[in-house]
Amino acid sequence: MVDQQNLNALKTPGAVFFIFGATGDLARRKLFPAIYSLYREGKLAEDFAVIGVARRPRSREEFHDDLYNSIQEFCRYKVLDTAHWNRFAEHFEYKSLDINNIDGYHELREQTEVLEKRYGIPGNRLFYLALAPELFGSVSVNLQKGGMLDSAGWHRLVIEKPFGYDLLSAQKLNEELSHVFKEEEIYRIDHYLGKEMVQNIEVIRFGNAFFEPLWNNKHIANVQITLSETVGVEERGGYYDHAGALRDMGQNHMLQMLTMIAMEPPSRLLPEDIRDEKVKVLRSLRPYASAAEVEENVVRAQYTQGESGNQKLPAYREEDKVDPNSNTETYFSAKVLVDNFRWAGVPFYIRTGKRLPVKTTEVVVEFKNMPTNVYLGQKHTLEPNLLVIRVNPMEGIYIKINAKKPGTESQIEPLAMEFCQSCQVGINSPEAYERLIHDAAEGDSTYFTRWDEVATAWSFIDRIAQAWKQNPGDIKHYPAGSWGPQEAHDLLAKDGFHWWPVNGQDEDNVIWIKNQG
Numbered sequence: 001m002v003d004q005q006n007l008n009a010l011k012t013p014g015a016v017f018f019i020f021g022a023t024g025d026l027a028r029r030k031l032f033p034a035i036y037s038l039y040r041e042g043k044l045a046e047d048f049a050v051i052g053v054a055r056r057p058r059s060r061e062e063f064h065d066d067l068y069n070s071i072q073e074f075c076r077y078k079v080l081d082t083a084h085w086n087r088f089a090e091h092f093e094y095k096s097l098d099i100n101n102i103d104g105y106h107e108l109r110e111q112t113e114v115l116e117k118r119y120g121i122p123g124n125r126l127f128y129l130a131l132a133p134e135l136f137g138s139v140s141v142n143l144q145k146g147g148m149l150d151s152a153g154w155h156r157l158v159i160e161k162p163f164g165y166d167l168l169s170a171q172k173l174n175e176e177l178s179h180v181f182k183e184e185e186i187y188r189i190d191h192y193l194g195k196e197m198v199q200n201i202e203v204i205r206f207g208n209a210f211f212e213p214l215w216n217n218k219h220i221a222n223v224q225i226t227l228s229e230t231v232g233v234e235e236r237g238g239y240y241d242h243a244g245a246l247r248d249m250g251q252n253h254m255l256q257m258l259t260m261i262a263m264e265p266p267s268r269l270l271p272e273d274i275r276d277e278k279v280k281v282l283r284s285l286r287p288y289a290s291a292a293e294v295e296e297n298v299v300r301a302q303y304t305q306g307e308s309g310n311q312k313l314p315a316y317r318e319e320d321k322v323d324p325n326s327n328t329e330t331y332f333s334a335k336v337l338v339d340n341f342r343w344a345g346v347p348f349y350i351r352t353g354k355r356l357p358v359k360t361t362e363v364v365v366e367f368k369n370m371p372t373n374v375y376l377g378q379k380h381t382l383e384p385n386l387l388v389i390r391v392n393p394m395e396g397i398y399i400k401i402n403a404k405k406p407g408t409e410s411q412i413e414p415l416a417m418e419f420c421q422s423c424q425v426g427i428n429s430p431e432a433y434e435r436l437i438h439d440a441a442e443g444d445s446t447y448f449t450r451w452d453e454v455a456t457a458w459s460f461i462d463r464i465a466q467a468w469k470q471n472p473g474d475i476k477h478y479p480a481g482s483w484g485p486q487e488a489h490d491l492l493a494k495d496g497f498h499w500w501p502v503n504g505q506d507e508d509n510v511i512w513i514k515n516q517g
């Protein structure tokens with residue numbers, strides 16, 4: 001609970017929030033719960049309204065029922081009591097509208113003005129597009145034509161991923177949006193940037209004297225970023241089969257996490273300074289020069305039938321709305337080089353996949369071995385020091401160091417110094433969408449992607465996609481429930497490295513490192 005004194009500092013300025021796609025999956029699982037949490041924590045006061053927009057008819061009561069169910073199922077807070085719930089739900093209206101029907105926007109405008117009057121909102125309007133990406137351009141044009149941008153306050157467009165399918169389509173979309181919204185009014189969501197531990201990377205790096213001096217190619221051997229999922233494509237087969245892992249996770253979340261690890265310290269902690277540094281990293285990524293280089297450095301694969309626990313898992317090609325002959329990748333891993341002074345020669349290995357054994361997001365920074373190993377030849381093995389940043393589902397960091405095994409003469413064993421943030425009583429980290437909606441309402445664009453970041457990321461990814469397109473059938477396979485194809489292991493083995501076990505467990509789920517104490 002937030003005390004009254006801090007409330008004004010936390011609260012967002014009064015605004016009307018429009019959720020386009022209010023009957024959809026994202027609204028139900030993420031957006032409504034996020035708005036409720038913000039309200040519960042006093043970050044949204046009473047001067048706000050939400051209008052849910054979608055085509056299907058919904059009475060106000062039905063919409064409130066949807067809202068209630070979504071919060072009870074997906075929010076980290078359960079509904080408090082009836083009086084509190086009624087006060088919250090009162091802020092929500094529904095408008096049935098086909099985004100292509102311009103008359104509907106005039107009605108929406110009238111409805112908005114009534115609410116602005118009721119809540120004393122000075123014309124601030126935040127448009128959240130939880131819609132299929134092909135609708136993004138038309139909505140923004142129609143918002144303007146329909147007079148929705150004529151109010152006195154600020155107007156912001158929050159736009160979901162994917163932002164385009166490749167550089168060309170992203171440029172086209174950006175061009176369409178830029179006729180209506182200025183760059184500083186566009187908030188492109190990458191929900192990984194809203195995650196607590198992704199934001200913490202910055203503090204861990206720039207707030208600790210013992211990391212920053214070592215954060216370079218003199219001391220770091222390699223960096224490994226893993227985003228593994230146990231789920232398959234669920235109900236999103238239609239979208240996913242067109243996108244694949246490279247576009248779904250690589251172009252956005254993975255490259256964004258890489259930039260947070262690799263960027264230079266910004267001169268000030270202002271959104272544009274931070275984003276300038278991130279885009280410099282993206283520009284330093286060494287492009288793969290040919291299809292042969294792609295093949296050497298990037299592994300793609302698709303899951304076949306497999307099992308997890310005692311459960312049989314279907315092959316990707318058997319999933320709903322997936323082409324039975326599909327060659328779409330559900331897994332990829334890559335060796336990425338950042339060609340700048342700090343990182344020259346340090347490989348960044350990234351991997352993501354569906355139907356892997358565990359759900360986790362983790363960054364492992366592997367340090368170089370000691371220049372002189374005084375323990376060599378004495379039957380001692382020194383393991384490299386690791387810094388592991390756990391993003392999800394566990395949040396925390398651990399550092400692996402070598403120490404003398406207590407009670408032995410001189411035996412050395414690795415031990416973990418672990419901080420598990422998510423294990424701390426009383427810490428209930430906000431969901432990524434809470435932070436991002438709050439930031440957008442505050443006008444803080446730090447953790448949203450700027451156009452040049454998106455474009456630069458696409459030009460890197462496009463080379464991989466184009467190389468794959470030349471040889472669609474040349475995809476590897478892995479059984480659902482496994483850690484991906486052998487080639488992904490070979491990718492590191494060629495350089496003398498291996499993937500470090502995630503969650504502190506090896507591939508057979510054997511505890512790899514003992515918790516001390």
Ligand SMILES: NC(=O)C1=CN([C@@H]2O[C@H](COP(=O)(O)OP(=O)(O)OC[C@H]3O[C@@H](n4cnc5c(N)ncnc54)[C@H](OP(=O)(O)O)[C@@H]3O)[C@@H](O)[C@H]2O)C=CC1
Binds near residue numbers: 021023025054100
């Ligand atoms: N779901 C997720 O986990 C994630 C989703 N995203 C992105 O979020 C966006 C939404 O995804 P998701 O919620 O899954 O999609 P859904 O298909 O579940 O929902 C789409 C929404 O759009 C509405 N809609 C469709 N056509 C129109 C139209 N012509 N006029 C008005 N409303 C329309 C639908 O309502 P109706 O049929 O009633 O019109 C529905 O509310 C996509 O860009 C997706 O890529 C990003 C990350 C994760």
Ligand SMILES: O=C1O[C@H](COP(=O)(O)O)[C@@H](O)[C@H](O)[C@H]1O
Binds near residue numbers: 229
């Ligand atoms: O953006 C996406 O992310 C999810 C994974 O997000 P997480 O927060 O649960 O790690 C992924 O399942 C989905 O395919 C992708 O579109």
